[in-house]
Amino acid sequence: MFAAETELKEDPRLQAIFEAIRVIPNFPKPGIMFQDITTLLLNHKVFKDTVDMFVDRYRDMDISVVAGVEARGFMFGPSIALAIGAKFVPLRKPKKLPGEVISEAYELEYGTDCLEMHVGAVQPGERAVVIDDLVATGGTLSAAIKLLERVGAEVAECACVIGLPQFKVKLDSVYVHGQCTINGKPLYLLVEPRLLDC
Amino acid sequence: MNALTGNSLKISRVNIVSKKFQRHSHSGNSVTLKSPNTSVNFQPIRAAITGAADSGETHSTVLPTESARDQLRSDMAASPDVKDGRIAGISAAIRVIPDFPKPGILFQDITTLLLDPKAFKDTIDLFVERYKDKNISVVAGIEARGFIFGPPIALAIGAKFVPMRKPNKLPGEVISEEYSLEYGTDKMEMHVGAVQAGERALVIDDLIATGGTLCAAISLLERVGVHVVECACVIELEYLKDGGGAAIRGEESAAEGGRRVGTG
Numbered sequence: 001m002f003a004a005e006t007e008l009k010e011d012p013r014l015q016a017i018f019e020a021i022r023v024i025p026n027f028p029k030p031g032i033m034f035q036d037i038t039t040l041l042l043n044h045k046v047f048k049d050t051v052d053m054f055v056d057r058y059r060d061m062d063i064s065v066v067a068g069v070e071a072r073g074f075m076f077g078p079s080i081a082l083a084i085g086a087k088f089v090p091l092r093k094p095k096k097l098p099g100e101v102i103s104e105a106y107e108l109e110y111g112t113d114c115l116e117m118h119v120g121a122v123q124p125g126e127r128a129v130v131i132d133d134l135v136a137t138g139g140t141l142s143a144a145i146k147l148l149e150r151v152g153a154e155v156a157e158c159a160c161v162i163g164l165p166q167f168k169v170k171l172d173s174v175y176v177h178g179q180c181t182i183n184g185k186p187l188y189l190l191v192e193p194r195l196l197d198c
Numbered sequence: 199m200n201a202l203t204g205n206s207l208k209i210s211r212v213n214i215v216s217k218k219f220q221r222h223s224h225s226g227n228s229v230t231l232k233s234p235n236t237s238v239n240f241q242p243i244r245a246a247i248t249g250a251a252d253s254g255e256t257h258s259t260v261l262p263t264e265s266a267r268d269q270l271r272s273d274m275a276a277s278p279d280v281k282d283g284r285i286a287g288i289s290a291a292i293r294v295i296p297d298f299p300k301p302g303i304l305f306q307d308i309t310t311l312l313l314d315p316k317a318f319k320d321t322i323d324l325f326v327e328r329y330k331d332k333n334i335s336v337v338a339g340i341e342a343r344g345f346i347f348g349p350p351i352a353l354a355i356g357a358k359f360v361p362m363r364k365p366n367k368l369p370g371e372v373i374s375e376e377y378s379l380e381y382g383t384d385k386m387e388m389h390v391g392a393v394q395a396g397e398r399a400l401v402i403d404d405l406i407a408t409g410g411t412l413c414a415a416i417s418l419l420e421r422v423g424v425h426v427v428e429c430a431c432v433i434e435l436e437y438l439k440d441g442g443g444a445a446i447r448g449e450e451s452a453a454e455g456g457r458r459v460g461t462g
Contacts, residue, residue, distance in 0.1 A: 024369040034369045038389055041349070041359040048353055074345040075361065078312070082319055082350055088312040090346070098295040098305045118309055 001180050002163075003053060003190045013049040018191040020046040021162065025196055035162050035193050037072060037133045051076065053190060054159055055083040058129055061156055065128035067091050067148060069115070069140055072133035076161065080131065089121045091130075091144050102150060106143040115143040117151075124152025134162040135189070138182045145183055155185050163189035284320035291317040292433065306433050308343060308404045322347065325430055326354040329400055332427055336399035338362050338419060340386070340411055343404035347432065351402065360392045362401075362415050373421060377414040386414040395423025405433040 003014055020040040027034040041047050058066075058080065067089045068077025074090060081088035094103065094114045101116040122128065130144045135158070145155045167180040167187050180187040293310040297303065312318050329351070338360045339348025345361060352359040365374070365385045372387040393399065401415045412429045419426050 022370065027369040028366075036369050038361060038368065038370075038392065041352075041361070042392060044353070044356055044358055047349075047359065051353065071342045071345055071361075071363075071367070074342060075349050075359065078318075078346050079350045079353055081312075082315070082322065085315050087315055088318065088346070090309060090312070092342075095299075096342070097309065098298040098307050099293065099309070121309065121313060 001186070001188060002192070003188070011053075013046075013053065014191060016043075016046050017050055017053075017161070018194065021191070021194050023194045023196050033193065033196060035134055037075070037161060040161070041075060050161060050190065051079045051083070054080045054131070054188075057159075057188060058157075059084045061129075062127050063129050063156060064126045065089055065122050065148070065153060067117070067122075067128055067130045067144060069130065069132040069144055070096070073131045076133065077131040080129075086129075087121075089117060089128075091115050091117050091147065102147060104143040104146045104150070106139040108139070115140060115147060117147045119151075122148060122151050122153045126153045127156045128153045129156055130158040132158075132160050134193075135160045135167065135182065135187065136164055138167070141187075142183050145185055157186045157188055158182055159188045161190050162193055163187065163191075165192055282324065284317075284324060287314075287317045288321050288324075288432070306405055306435075308346075308432060311432070312346065321432060322350045322354065325351050325402075328430075329428075330355045333398055334400050334427055335397045336360055336393050336419070336424060338388070338393075338399055338401045338415055340401070340403040340415055341367070344402045347404065348402040351400070357400070358392075360388060360399075362418065363387050373418060375414040375417045375421075377410045379410075386411065386418060388418045393419060393422055393424050397424045399424045399426050401426060401429040403429075403431050405435070406431040407435045 003011065017040065020043050022036040022039040024034040024036050026032065040050065054076070063084060064086050066077045066081035066084070066086045068074050068091065070090060070092045077090075078088045080086075090097070092115070094116055097116050097118050100119040102119060103114050103116045105112045105114050128148050130141060130148070132141060132144075135141055141158050141160075145158065148155050163180065167182060167189070180189060288311065291311040291314045293307040295305040295307050298305040311321065325347070334355060335357050337348045337352035337355070337357045339345050339362065341361060341363045348361075349359045351357075361368070363386070365387055368387050368389050371390040373390060374385045374387045376383050376385050399419050401412055401419070403412060403415075406412055406429070412431075416426045416429070
């Protein structure tokens, strides 16, 4: 769900988070309006609010694993993990993790890529949250969910700062209030993407 | 002018290796380290390692004078951080992976530290305690493991977080700094406008080996008028030569335990 659809609807923090994101047109290629969260990281109050919103949501959900997707998931995940007393597990591109790994391939527009996780990082039965800065196609998040489920963990939710509205569940072409899912898992998003200010 | 003058890099000894390095300082603030041709001698202590996260970097160091080494050694012994009980837990939580990314390298894997909430929290707390009253407004983290430690520190001390990235990752206008690898070069980038002249900065990475990436980060920040107060790493690979070590001359590198790089 989008935070604005929950009791946080009137939360003034959301507007500031939205406005702190910078749009870079035509990056990495023409036609793409890149959502740049580095400007959010430069604003201490807004960065703290972003982390706090996730922490508030997950601190009482019995989460023992925060899995962050390389590389921008690393910027948000550890702070959340530290605040809720969970471990942080980096999910990385191939050949970055030095120990024994399991891999999950996922599709790109052209070709495939792979996400890896260290063997032994997560135990069966643990409850996990997957964090990334943004969800677009959902390919990386899906791969992340699979990695965690393959080792017997339960993915309680996926969380991103930004998400495309396509993840809202539709029932008979009407958006179901408050429900975003990815591969059947709940998905919690703070804001929608910004358009370019003209 | 010494390289990295005005920056203090206090390096704490978590793993110790014995290695011979020659180091030269260049004009300005960059330090280029050339690779030694001699074979290296290792005196393993505990989980002695040579692991280099920046394994591709070339390095050479000029050993400092005897008096500088003595000063460093006594400074190290006097540092209160050395006795902090949290250090042992942090050190024990780091896993060594042999022959990664290539044979002969003992890689310092911090992912096991991240799986230990107490040790991870202690790591961050040690840095926060050190920096919270130093008027630091910028924490610059080096891709990618610097992104794991930097933001929690930045949030706790009220600073902004600035990612220092490999080429073509940052979407906006950037400035770049090239640095040497063992073979060839690499580049580090920072967004234009992320930091302002006069700001005080901390540079964070998980590990310092040769210092090449840290130097590139320092250069980027200083080019836009930022004062780099200190570089901080969880792990330092201390290079000892027959009981001596290579000090980054005139600097201290802060890491767990706050111990300086000692020579001798």
